Amino acid sequence: GAGVSQSPSNKVTEKGKDVELRCDPISGHTALYWYRQSLGQGLEFLIYFQGNSAPDKSGLPSDRFSAERTGGSVSTLTIQRTQQEDSAVYLCASSNLAGGPSSYEQYFGPGTRLTVT
Amino acid sequence: LAKTTQPISMDSYEGQEVNITCSHNNIATNDYITWYQQFPSQGPRFIIQGYKTKVTNEVASLFIPADRKSSTLSLPRVSLSDTAVYYCLVGDPLKGGKLIFGQGTELSVKP
Numbered sequence: 001g002a003g004v005s006q007s008p009s010n011k012v013t014e015k016g017k018d019v020e021l022r023c024d025p026i027s028g029h030t031a032l033y034w035y036r037q038s039l040g041q042g043l044e045f046l047i048y049f050q051g052n053s054a055p056d057k058s059g060l061p062s063d064r065f066s067a068e069r070t071g072g073s074v075s076t077l078t079i080q081r082t083q084q085e086d087s088a089v090y091l092c093a094s095s096n097l098a099g100g101p102s103s104y105e106q107y108f109g110p111g112t113r114l115t116v117t
Numbered sequence: 118l119a120k121t122t123q124p125i126s127m128d129s130y131e132g133q134e135v136n137i138t139c140s141h142n143n144i145a146t147n148d149y150i151t152w153y154q155q156f157p158s159q160g161p162r163f164i165i166q167g168y169k170t171k172v173t174n175e176v177a178s179l180f181i182p183a184d185r186k187s188s189t190l191s192l193p194r195v196s197l198s199d200t201a202v203y204y205c206l207v208g209d210p211l212k213g214g215k216l217i218f219g220q221g222t223e224l225s226v227k228p
Binding site: 059 | 217
């Protein structure tokens with residue numbers, strides 16, 4: 001079946017511009033996560049959506065970052081007024097938390113490589 | 118939040134068994150232990166998950182002592198294709214925002 005997809009795969013933007021990154025999770029997955037990974041670093045949690053609950057935004061680094069998940073499916077991460085330090089790979093993952101512990105694993109997309117010049 | 122500590126890097130040779138240990142001293146009752154593998158330019162991939170004792174699947178085993186303050190990922194007979202970064206993740210899966218990936222262990226398998 002189809003996995004998690006993300007678009008675009010690469011994005012180059014100028015400092016100060018806004019960008020939107022898209023994530024299509026696996027159909028039926030209740031949870032969706034956004035992470036950021038800088039070169040050679042681990043994953044940094046950004047935001048988490050679970051069902052109809054209010055998202056956990058505790059990882060968003062500044063108010064320039066926002067995300068929404070429409071209809072419990074597709075999610076968009078928006079970065080306003082991009083800065084050079086925003087350059088990283090943005091990873092999206094989804095999981096089915098309704099299926100019990102055996103289904104808790106996160107399925108990751110290939111990521112979007114963002115470069116801010 | 119359960120903070121994890123794992124070696125930054127490890128070297129091994131093809132055919133050997135590799136054990137990577139993760140420390141998580143402040144693990145909470147509802148926390149699970151999950152390991153992910155990541156190749157360059159790819160998203161992480163699930164390897165194995167456990168809560169206590171031992172879990173085994175077709176690619177790895179996970180050993181968790183009774184106090185759950187550490188865990189060991191065991192990769193039997195590694196091959197060159199197992200060269201990757203391995204992340205130990207500890208947390209309550211139902212609280213996704215509290216799942217913290219550490220820096221990972223970079224495993225290098227040599228011929």
